Amino acid sequence: MSVVFLFEQVLNGLLLGIYYLLIALGLSIIFSLGGIVNLAHGALFAVGAYLMVQITPLVGYGPAFVISPIVVAVLGMILERLFFRRFYKSDPVLSLLFTFGLAMILEQALRMAFGASPLQFNIPQFLRGQAMLGDFMYPYYRIGMLGVALFVLVGLWALLHRTAFGKVVRAGIQDPEMVRALGISLAPVLTAVCGIGIGMAGLAGVLLAPITGVHPAMGHEIMTAAFVVVVIGGLGSFWGVIVAALLVGVIRGLTSFFIPPASEASLYLLMLVVLLLRPRGLMGERMERLE
Amino acid sequence: MEKKPTSAVSTERRAVIGAAAAGASALAFPSILKAQSNTYKIGHLTPRTGFLGPMGEYAVMGVQLGVDEVNAAGGVAGRKLELLMEDSVNPQTASSKAQRMVERDKVDILIGEISSASGLAISQVATRAQKIFMQTGCNSDDLRGKSCSRYMFHLEANNSMYVRTVGRALLRDNMVKGKRWMAFTADYAFGHDLFEKTKRFMDENGAIFVSNDMIPTDATEFSPMILKIRQQKPDLVMSNLAGNQTTNFMKQYREFNLPIPLAGADLNAASIWGAGEGSFSGVWPIIWTHQVQAPSAKAFTAAFTKRWGRPPDNQAIADYLAVKILARAINETKSTDTQTLIKFLESGVRFDVLRGREGYFRPWDHQLLFEMYTVSPITGKAPNKWDLMTTSAPVPGPNESLEVLAPSQKENACTFA
Numbered sequence: 001m002s003v004v005f006l007f008e009q010v011l012n013g014l015l016l017g018i019y020y021l022l023i024a025l026g027l028s029i030i031f032s033l034g035g036i037v038n039l040a041h042g043a044l045f046a047v048g049a050y051l052m053v054q055i056t057p058l059v060g061y062g063p064a065f066v067i068s069p070i071v072v073a074v075l076g077m078i079l080e081r082l083f084f085r086r087f088y089k090s091d092p093v094l095s096l097l098f099t100f101g102l103a104m105i106l107e108q109a110l111r112m113a114f115g116a117s118p119l120q121f122n123i124p125q126f127l128r129g130q131a132m133l134g135d136f137m138y139p140y141y142r143i144g145m146l147g148v149a150l151f152v153l154v155g156l157w158a159l160l161h162r163t164a165f166g167k168v169v170r171a172g173i174q175d176p177e178m179v180r181a182l183g184i185s186l187a188p189v190l191t192a193v194c195g196i197g198i199g200m201a202g203l204a205g206v207l208l209a210p211i212t213g214v215h216p217a218m219g220h221e222i223m224t225a226a227f228v229v230v231v232i233g234g235l236g237s238f239w240g241v242i243v244a245a246l247l248v249g250v251i252r253g254l255t256s257f258f259i260p261p262a263s264e265a266s267l268y269l270l271m272l273v274v275l276l277l278r279p280r281g282l283m284g285e286r287m288e289r290l291e
Numbered sequence: 292m293e294k295k296p297t298s299a300v301s302t303e304r305r306a307v308i309g310a311a312a313a314g315a316s317a318l319a320f321p322s323i324l325k326a327q328s329n330t331y332k333i334g335h336l337t338p339r340t341g342f343l344g345p346m347g348e349y350a351v352m353g354v355q356l357g358v359d360e361v362n363a364a365g366g367v368a369g370r371k372l373e374l375l376m377e378d379s380v381n382p383q384t385a386s387s388k389a390q391r392m393v394e395r396d397k398v399d400i401l402i403g404e405i406s407s408a409s410g411l412a413i414s415q416v417a418t419r420a421q422k423i424f425m426q427t428g429c430n431s432d433d434l435r436g437k438s439c440s441r442y443m444f445h446l447e448a449n450n451s452m453y454v455r456t457v458g459r460a461l462l463r464d465n466m467v468k469g470k471r472w473m474a475f476t477a478d479y480a481f482g483h484d485l486f487e488k489t490k491r492f493m494d495e496n497g498a499i500f501v502s503n504d505m506i507p508t509d510a511t512e513f514s515p516m517i518l519k520i521r522q523q524k525p526d527l528v529m530s531n532l533a534g535n536q537t538t539n540f541m542k543q544y545r546e547f548n549l550p551i552p553l554a555g556a557d558l559n560a561a562s563i564w565g566a567g568e569g570s571f572s573g574v575w576p577i578i579w580t581h582q583v584q585a586p587s588a589k590a591f592t593a594a595f596t597k598r599w600g601r602p603p604d605n606q607a608i609a610d611y612l613a614v615k616i617l618a619r620a621i622n623e624t625k626s627t628d629t630q631t632l633i634k635f636l637e638s639g640v641r642f643d644v645l646r647g648r649e650g651y652f653r654p655w656d657h658q659l660l661f662e663m664y665t666v667s668p669i670t671g672k673a674p675n676k677w678d679l680m681t682t683s684a685p686v687p688g689p690n691e692s693l694e695v696l697a698p699s700q701k702e703n704a705c706t707f708a
Contacts, residue, residue: 005518005522008518008522009515009518012514012515012518013515016512016514115345115348116339116340116344116345116347116348117345117348117349117561117564117565118345118535118538118561118562118564118565118566119565120564120565120566120567120568120676121567122542122567122568122569122570123546128546128548129548130547130548137521137547139546139547139548141546142514142546210542211539211542211543211546212511212512212539212542212543213511213535213538213539213542213565214565215345215535215565217340217341217342217344218511220509221509221510221511222511252512252515253514253515254515256510256512256515256516257515257516257518257519260504260505260506260507260516261478261504261505261506261507263506263507263510263515264507264509264510
């Protein structure tokens, strides 16, 4: 096999990693700040995809692309205000149970409203086609997805590291008591963070709707990979999650190529190895709350 | 992510408790049971969640419509049909639910299922209880061969019938002899069996095998495999994928737009509709579509669409037909006795199977024989979101026996105990 083919698979793996990233980063920041493991993240990803499918015929692809993730983000903020905030100080098991139940309710609601069969949705005409670069070939749509994902990542990084809001978030992750002692209320920050994190899951749903099956259980598949990414990357670490997502993408892509039956198992093997060597994950930070 | 199977121990215990409770209630309340026996009870089991869930949803719509029609026409031998429906989930759950339906709910017959593993489990319960099980979605050849039962009747085609149906189209289009082909297969019993049948057919007809990849059933991303196809440049790509996998694969295959023809050995209309116009490509076998033009087929499609707001798929027809065939068997024999009904079904009597030609059960393996079809994308713009495909003329052709697709007694021996 030529080196070019291998290189093509590695590159494709890196791109796959970007999709996991959008979901995993949202999970990670919600957990880091509020201590909530949001098991409903995958269901909200599916809600994003369903919104996209339903809104596109009404307003067109472009506007639907903007509206759908925003609606999911608002839904995330409502969930935070009504429910999540009741669990910040309680046993983590309670929030796990709550979000697990929420995931089932959302999934069954989609099933009741739209049926169990996958809905039709395809890449819009203007984004079809493939870019050729020498022997490399890649669909325009995936290149576009990559662009959107990178834009969001850079935006999120700038928000967390270059704004006053970001300072409060990062300080809140490190030591929420001290932030409160300084007279800063974390409540609105938590609402905003849930909106951003869940909105990103919605965006991932919007991006993936044209290239995977849109069905009520679509969140399950991507959620498992996203959890693995968060655990490997280390909780609370922006860069850890990014490195882990790319690593997972490449490993998964390469096993799909060389030993396809092991493509799902490879993730867990990777997680096992990382956790044995670094129990806190690749770049996990020390968090007062968890020590 | 599929549901974790309940442990065998707990389901068994529950079955025992259920059986004990059923026994106790039979002793304590004989009059109530007698009152209930005015209806003829159908126990319907099919997966309604997981990656086979979309098909199960159509199965439920089909069986409900069938029961409503039979009851509207006066029921069976003067009794109304009563329908009990449950999600079969997995083989263990399917087995314990079937057991409960037979023992506690006193159903007279079992209908349904899609997964061959669950189908086998239900068949074992049905055989022990001496109740007929009309299975409507299990493809495995084994169920008609090694694991056959005289209480089980097959309204779904088996894998060999699927492979030979699409194989004829491929032979006609010169896509087999001397052609290099790659396969992608769902990594569980059904996929393995289908791949084996596909490979045998391709080998027998002079195709050159390149590779087969086993794909986990929860895989959603096929770009690494598609890049691999592009690198190996075969003449034909064959899918032995299942359920939602097929939809994802078709969408992504079209996204990369490789010039290599795609075909498959199993397909559900729900997968075509999920892939949508422009993503559905290649030639595939199917047992029935809503485009079949026989008068009874058109009437069924109209009734189904009126009732459920969408056309029936290939799964809905099997569960619907099971009820109609049952009703005819009871009405003609004027009996609900299992042995009498089996004799009637085995007698070679012809049934309207919503196709041009009538179908019949083979007496030695209980496979319902019927015309099959191939589907491929419509040329030009689809008139609506359901008619993305065109349905071929029936396979086999009008002058051939319906037997030509199914394996012979020698190929897939079945002995009823």
